[in-house]
Amino acid sequence: MHRKTLRLTVCDEDKLTHNELIGESRVPLKRVKPNQTKHFHTCLEHPPPLPSPTAMGEALRGISCYLREWENEQLHSLEERGRLLLSLQFLPPLGGEDKDVDGGGEGRRSGGLCVGVKRCAHLAAMDVNGFSDPYVKIYLKPDILKKSKHKTAVMKKTLNPEFNEEFFYEISLSELTNKTLEVTVWDYDLGRSNDFIGGVCLSCHSQGDALRHWMDCLKNKGRRVEQWHILTNELPRTLSHD
Incomplete structure (x- = not known):
């Protein structure tokens, strides 16, 4: 069964x-x-x-x-652990040909990827009280210099956290096509290893909604594109707990 x-x-x-x-x-x-x-x-x-x-x-x-x-x-074949609303926007360099940007680009001289972590819904409960203390980590891989990690604030005792945080990676469009955006959601535990709730990877090698979202971002420079993603209990890479 x-x-x-x-x-x-x-x-x-x-x-x-x-x-x-x-x-x-x-x-x-x-x-x-x-x-x-x-x-x-x-x-x-x-x-x-x-x-x-x-x-x-x-x-x-x-x-x-x-x-x-x-x-x-x-x-x-994977277990669903909740959903994540993510926004992606590739911002062309200011002064270039592409000037139709959806905000978020003011004051930026270099082009790059703006990642918006909006909110999660129906996360898996990892604590005995029936809730989680979730936060989100993002990486842009390969990350040889290990400088691409960003983290949101921790939201206490909720399975439907609102984050509304944005992170910026200075990178060219040609470089971005060879990158993978890894987004993971964790349950914060004081004094113990944090529990992995779920995650999603977006790249040119992804499938389904993840691939569509990534390609929409690359094809529509300056446009902010939002998409709900299913969080699964496994990713194709080894996860760290920091």
Whole structure:
């Protein structure tokens, strides 16, 4: 049973034609414990628009469903630990051709990446009181000189923290295309090692929402792009506890 995934779909009933799929959500049953009620807050995944039900349309629908199924299986092999609202904005150098910036660039002479850590929602509880004391760390990797780490303030006893902090990396657009932004959320523990809650990596090698967010930032210089990201219990790199 723990290897199964519960699939929930929401449809628009149409008595004259086929019912239309509005969206769907999936819950890995390994996240449910016996004799324990657990509530989930999930967003519906919307199917992409496809042509009318012709032979070609049906073929495209089958391919699309297969690709979504594969991507969801890759995602749900990990445990969801909450969600993070992140904003990205590449700021061109002042005085350059790109002057249409969404704020945040005033007073900056060099171009670079502005990362906004907005807030988290439905974080996993890591403390015995049913809450966490979360904070966020970000790295821009590779980080040979180990100078890219930034941290937010710690928010006490909450699973839905509001951070609204911004961090700036001075870097060219060509250099940024070869970087990975690693964002992790931690539970602060006084006198002990901090607990890893979850994280996400954004780069040209990411998948799904992480890849789309990263590419939107690179393609739209000067524009602030916000995106919710699912935090998972594992990242492709070794995590530090500092």
